[in-house]
Amino acid sequence: MLRVAMPNKGALAESAAEMMREAGYRGRRESKELVVVDQDNDVELFFLRPRDIALYVGSGTLEVGITGRDLLLDSGAEAREVLQLGFGASTFRYAGPPGVASSVADLGGRRVATSFLGLVRNDLSDKGIDAEVVRLDGAVETAVTLGVADVIADVVETGTTLRNAGLAVFGDPILQSEAVLIRPSGGGDNPAVDVLVRRLTGVLTARRYVMMDYDIRVELVEQACALTPGLESPTVSPLHDRGYVAVRAMVPRSRTNQVMDELYEVGARAILVTEIAACRL
Ligand SMILES: Nc1ncnc2c1ncn2[C@@H]1O[C@H](COP(=O)(O)OP(=O)(O)OP(=O)(O)O)[C@@H](O)[C@H]1O
Numbered sequence: 001m002l003r004v005a006m007p008n009k010g011a012l013a014e015s016a017a018e019m020m021r022e023a024g025y026r027g028r029r030e031s032k033e034l035v036v037v038d039q040d041n042d043v044e045l046f047f048l049r050p051r052d053i054a055l056y057v058g059s060g061t062l063e064v065g066i067t068g069r070d071l072l073l074d075s076g077a078e079a080r081e082v083l084q085l086g087f088g089a090s091t092f093r094y095a096g097p098p099g100v101a102s103s104v105a106d107l108g109g110r111r112v113a114t115s116f117l118g119l120v121r122n123d124l125s126d127k128g129i130d131a132e133v134v135r136l137d138g139a140v141e142t143a144v145t146l147g148v149a150d151v152i153a154d155v156v157e158t159g160t161t162l163r164n165a166g167l168a169v170f171g172d173p174i175l176q177s178e179a180v181l182i183r184p185s186g187g188g189d190n191p192a193v194d195v196l197v198r199r200l201t202g203v204l205t206a207r208r209y210v211m212m213d214y215d216i217r218v219e220l221v222e223q224a225c226a227l228t229p230g231l232e233s234p235t236v237s238p239l240h241d242r243g244y245v246a247v248r249a250m251v252p253r254s255r256t257n258q259v260m261d262e263l264y265e266v267g268a269r270a271i272l273v274t275e276i277a278a279c280r281l
Pocket residue numbers: 009010011012050051067068069070071088089090138155156157158177178
């Protein structure tokens with residue numbers, strides 16, 4: 001049975017659970033459930049603290065897990081990313097009161113509060129900066145007001161928390177994070193993991209693409225297909241009226257309306273867009 005580490009709470013938990021449900025796996029019946037056995041899919045889901053997931057996977061205790069890239073790197077665990085999951089995007093950044101620092105180079109001898117000790121220590125040492133790192137569990141933005149630190153390093157999504165604390169980012173982002181599927185670094189082939197990766201890739205594709213159908217005169221089909229090349233090649237089918245063909249192709253969801261406008265200009269009619277419920281590429 002494939003054993004999967006899932007975030008039990010926090011910013012990634014709901015989207016991770018939703019994605020696994022869309023991929024056909026059983027979900028939790030209530031939020032306190034710690035282990036879900038999905039006999040039909042031969043999978044066992046362990047709901048763990050997001051911060052602990054890289055440790056379970058890195059040690060090989062669990063074969064695969066969903067966590068944030070920042071948490072993976074912070075942990076120093078022997079695990080690697082196998083798939084980017086397209087949710088939970090954030091940046092990890094330094095921030096401080098205006099005027100305190102304008103780049104990481106200004107941090108020598110300063111106190112940096114963070115709950116990502118490994119990440120910040122590595123970044124400072126890579127840049128040759130000797131600063132004191134103050135480890136906190138959360139709400140690190142308040143550490144500056146309370147005088148525990150001069151600056152902070154933390155997850156920034158909308159920037160609202162920073163603004164409310166009167167802090168501003170400085171320097172380059174330490175990293176861009178998002179939710180990722182991870183495996184043990186040295187792990188060899190595992191067909192059950194391959195199935196999970198294919199299912200999740202299917203969910204990502206179904207979210208990123210729509211199916212587009214249209215009719216077009218035969219002599220214009222090449223021009224139209226150039227606008228809708230599909231993933232491999234569009235399906236072109238004859239219509240009862242031999243002067244026309246029907247074309248079917250996957251189109252990036254974000255371009256749906258532009259592509260319809262362009263197709264209409266070329267002469268396509270009866271342009272229909274449908275959702276992709278599930279797919280395997
Ligand atoms: N707005 C956000 N706030 C916090 N973490 C976020 C946000 N957006 C994405 N993430 C990602 O979620 C992960 C943090 O998970 P965590 O469970 O600590 O979330 P949390 O919401 O901070 O929960 P907790 O209540 O335990 O602090 C990191 O990988 C982080 O990059």
